[in-house]
Amino acid sequence: MTSRNTNEAGTPHEAATPHGRGTADDIDPAVRAELSRLRDSIDNIDAAVVHMLAERFKCTQQVGHLKAAHQLPPADPAREASQIARLRRLAESAKLDPAFAEKLLNFIIAEVIRHHETIANDAGGGDGSPT
Numbered sequence: 357m358t359s360r361n362t363n364e365a366g367t368p369h370e371a372a373t374p375h376g377r378g379t380a381d382d383i384d385p386a387v388r389a390e391l392s393r394l395r396d397s398i399d400n401i402d403a404a405v406v407h408m409l410a411e412r413f414k415c416t417q418q419v420g421h422l423k424a425a426h427q428l429p430p431a432d433p434a435r436e437a438s439q440i441a442r443l444r445r446l447a448e449s450a451k452l453d454p455a456f457a458e459k460l461l462n463f464i465i466a467e468v469i470r471h472h473e474t475i476a477n478d479a480g481g482g483d484g485s486p487t
């Protein structure tokens with residue numbers, strides 16, 4: 357394995373050989389420059405997503421503590437339904453697949469509920485999750 361075949365994190369990966377043609381070494385310089393420009397933006401967007409998610413989880417952790425302190429259940433299906441409906445509308449107007457947006461939100465919410473269950477259990481409420 358050469359360093360050419362590792363990504364930024366040092367993890368091994370295959371060289372770019374779409375349909376068996378072209379390696380990382382023989383990409384046209386103009387194509388390589390355009391790819392690099394686009395990947396720089398992708399990296400910035402990924403960083404923004406991570407920072408926004410971190411902020412969201414800071415808020416949801418506070419909600420979890422509020423719920424635990426007032427014996428409220430970790431999940432709120434009515435709130436989730438309105439968030440999903442809203443996110444699907446936003447996705448449609450942004451030309452993003454609404455089904456993908458819904459799956460992503462459900463994935464995030466499931467993690468939040470898991471955190472809320474842990475917080476409730478740690479607080480001794482016991483209504484958070486199965487024993």
Ligand SMILES: C=C(O[C@@H]1C=C(C(=O)O)C=C[C@H]1O)C(=O)O
Pocket residue numbers: 416419430431432433435436439464465468469472
């Ligand atoms: C954060 C909350 O708790 C849960 C997580 C939600 C979320 O991540 O947006 C939404 C509803 C709840 O199931 C909340 O009730 O607002």
